[in-house]
Amino acid sequence: MRKSRAAAILAGLAVAASACGNAPTTTEPSASASAPASGGGKTLQGVKLEVAAKWTGDEQKNFEQVLKAFSDKTGAEVTYASTGEDTGAYLGPRIQGKNPPDVAILPQPGLVQQYADQDALKPLTPEVTQEIDTNYTPYWKELGSADGQVYGVLIKAAHKSLIWYRSSAFDDAGVQPATTWDELVKAAQTIADSGTAPLSLCGASGWTLTDLFENVYLSTAGPENYDKLSKHEIPWTDPSVKTALEKIGQLVGKKEYVSGGSSGALQTDFPTCVSEVYGTKKAAMVIEADFVAVEAVQSGAKVGEEAKYFPFPKAGDTAPVVLGGDVAVAMKDNPGAMALLQFLASKEGGEIWAKLPGYLSPNKNVSPDNYPDPLTKQLGQTIVSAGDAVRYDMSDLAPSAFGGTDGKGEWKVLQDFLRNPTDVKGAQEALEAEAKKAWK
Numbered sequence: 001m002r003k004s005r006a007a008a009i010l011a012g013l014a015v016a017a018s019a020c021g022n023a024p025t026t027t028e029p030s031a032s033a034s035a036p037a038s039g040g041g042k043t044l045q046g047v048k049l050e051v052a053a054k055w056t057g058d059e060q061k062n063f064e065q066v067l068k069a070f071s072d073k074t075g076a077e078v079t080y081a082s083t084g085e086d087t088g089a090y091l092g093p094r095i096q097g098k099n100p101p102d103v104a105i106l107p108q109p110g111l112v113q114q115y116a117d118q119d120a121l122k123p124l125t126p127e128v129t130q131e132i133d134t135n136y137t138p139y140w141k142e143l144g145s146a147d148g149q150v151y152g153v154l155i156k157a158a159h160k161s162l163i164w165y166r167s168s169a170f171d172d173a174g175v176q177p178a179t180t181w182d183e184l185v186k187a188a189q190t191i192a193d194s195g196t197a198p199l200s201l202c203g204a205s206g207w208t209l210t211d212l213f214e215n216v217y218l219s220t221a222g223p224e225n226y227d228k229l230s231k232h233e234i235p236w237t238d239p240s241v242k243t244a245l246e247k248i249g250q251l252v253g254k255k256e257y258v259s260g261g262s263s264g265a266l267q268t269d270f271p272t273c274v275s276e277v278y279g280t281k282k283a284a285m286v287i288e289a290d291f292v293a294v295e296a297v298q299s300g301a302k303v304g305e306e307a308k309y310f311p312f313p314k315a316g317d318t319a320p321v322v323l324g325g326d327v328a329v330a331m332k333d334n335p336g337a338m339a340l341l342q343f344l345a346s347k348e349g350g351e352i353w354a355k356l357p358g359y360l361s362p363n364k365n366v367s368p369d370n371y372p373d374p375l376t377k378q379l380g381q382t383i384v385s386a387g388d389a390v391r392y393d394m395s396d397l398a399p400s401a402f403g404g405t406d407g408k409g410e411w412k413v414l415q416d417f418l419r420n421p422t423d424v425k426g427a428q429e430a431l432e433a434e435a436k437k438a439w440k
Contacts, residue, residue, distance in 0.1 A: 042075025047336040052081040052090065053105035053326070062356040069352045070343045076336050087111070091331075095120045100331035103340055106152065107326055108396040108404075109143040115329070116146035122330040124150045125338045131345040135363045137388050143397075144327050152327040153345040156353075157360040159379045160211050160289040160322040160393060161312040164296065166277050168306060169196050169284035177310035181216075184313050185250050191284050192256045199251065199258050200283035202273035203265035203418050206411025210395040210403065211322065212287055213414060217244040220316035223389050230394045232439045236431035242424055247315050249421035259283040262418050271295040278307055287312070289324070290360070290379055303375060311382060321386035324393045325362060354380070362390075402438035409434045 055063055060080065067078045083090035087107055094100045100120065106112060115121050124132075129150050132141050136154065144152030163184075165177070173194035178184035188198035202208040218226045221240040228234045229241070255261040259282045260268065268276065274292055276282045279299035286292060296307035312320050328344050330337040343349045350363040354370035360380055364387070368380035383390060395403030395410055402409040413434060417427040 042073075044336050044339060045075035047076045049076055049078045049103065049336045049340060050081055050101040051078060051103045051105070051340070052083050052101035054083045054085060054087055054107060056082055059358060062353070062358065065356060066344070066349060066353045070340055070349070073343070074339060076339070078340070091115075095331070102330065102332045102334065102337040103328060104331055105155070105326050105328050109327055109392060110397060110399070112144060112152050112327055112329065113146045116149070116151055120331060121151040122333045122337070124153075124330070124341065128153070128338055128342045128345060131342045135345060135347060135350070135365045137364060137390070139388060139390065140362055143392055144329075152329040153341055154325050154362045155328045155344045156326040157362045157383060158289050158291065158324040159360060159382065160324060161215050161320050161382075162289060162292070162309045163285055163287050163312055164274070164277065164292045164307060164309045165285045166281065166301070166306060167308050169281070172196070173284070178313045180313050181219075181247055181315035188251060188257045197257070197259035197283040198285055200268065200273040200276040200286045201252065201258055201265035201418070202268055202270040202286070202288065203262070203415060204267055204269040206406060206415055207395065208270055208273070208288060209414035209418065210410055211289070211393070212248060213244060214322050214394045215312045215320045216247050216315045217241070217394075218320040218322060218391055219312075219314050219318045220244050220247060222316070222318055223391060226391050226394065230397045232435050236435055237428045241428055241431070244315075245417065245424045245427055249424065252418055253421040266415060266418060275299045293375065318389055319386070321382060321390040322393055323362065323383065323390060324396060399438040402434055409438060
C-alpha cells in the first residue's frame, strides 16, 4: 500500500541526491545540536523508553540519530522497535497485553482516532501542546487530535504535489513546465504531437489516482471544502467534486495523452509508470510524490538533469500542497515519553533530523536551509510557503474501506472513471455510495 511504500522509499532520496552529487558524505548531528541544554542537566538520567515505528534501513538509522541526540541531551535510554509494515498488527496485541511501547509512530492520522477510542493513547501535556502551537499550523495539530484532545504530533512528511518529467522529452517538444492546469493540458497536446505520450499513469495502483484527485480537488474546491469532503461532511455528489473530475477528464480522457491509453494505464503499477518515463521513455511525465526520485535513479536518470519536477499546477485558485506523514503518540503516561514528544515537535529536534537524507519536516520553524541537498530543500520550502493551505492526503484520512483498500472504495471507482472519464455523474454516485458504507 501507498503508506508503506511512501514511508520506506522516501529514505532513498539520499540515493537520488547522491546521483546528483549533492548529498553530503557525513550525516552525524552536530555536537552542539545534541549536547545537553546549558544548565539544564540530564533530567531523565536512568529513564528507559521504547519507541516503535515501521522504519527500517537508512530511515531507521537516521531516526536513531535523532533519538541519540535526545538521549545525549536528557540522559534517557531509548530503544527502537520496528513494527514491520503493518503497524496495527504489531501494536494491537501489545495494547491488548497492556504492554505497549512508550511512544509509537503511526503512519496515518486515522489511527489516532482509532487508538484514542480504545483508550490506548495518553493526552499530550500542556508543554508538548505548547511546542506544537509554536511550531505547527493549527491544521497539523488537528490531525494529531481526537474528539478535541491532542494526542499526537506530525513529525515527518512526504510531498505529493509534484509532476515529474523527462527533460529531453520537454526539450524535443519545445514545452516548459506548466503553472496552470490549462497550460498542462496544452503542453500535453504539444508533447503528443511530437510523438511521445505525455503521461504515464500508474492506474493499477489505485492510490496514485486518489493522489491525482486530491491535488485537483484541493486546487479547485479550496482547503475548506477539502476538509469537509475528507470527513464526508459534504457528499461526493457535490458540484465541487464534479468540477475536479471534469478537470481530470481533460487530461486522462484523450487516448493519445496517456501511455497505453486507459487500458494500458490500468495495467501499469507504481513504480512501472516511472520507468516508462525514464527507462523505456514511452512517456514524458508521471504525477507522483517525492519518492519518484528513487525510481528515476533506478531507471538510470539523474535527478536534476534528466529527471526533473515541477509543482502540481493550479487547477483553480489554490496552489495545491498535499502531504502524507507520520504521527508520534504516547502510549504510556510517563515524563520520558512526553519529553521525547516535545523534543520531536521542537525546532531543535526537527533541524537535527532535517540534516539527514530522506526527511521532510511539517514544522514551520525548521528552515529548509538545514536540508542536505537542493531537491529536499526545494520541497521543504514548498511546505513552509504553503502555510495554512497545506493538506494531508485525503484517502489516508478516510476509513480504510473507502480510501485505502485495493480493488474497493475510492480506488476502484477512480479506476472505473479512468476507463470512462466521460461518466462524471456515474463516478460521483459510485463514490458517494461507497462513502456512505464506509462512514456509517
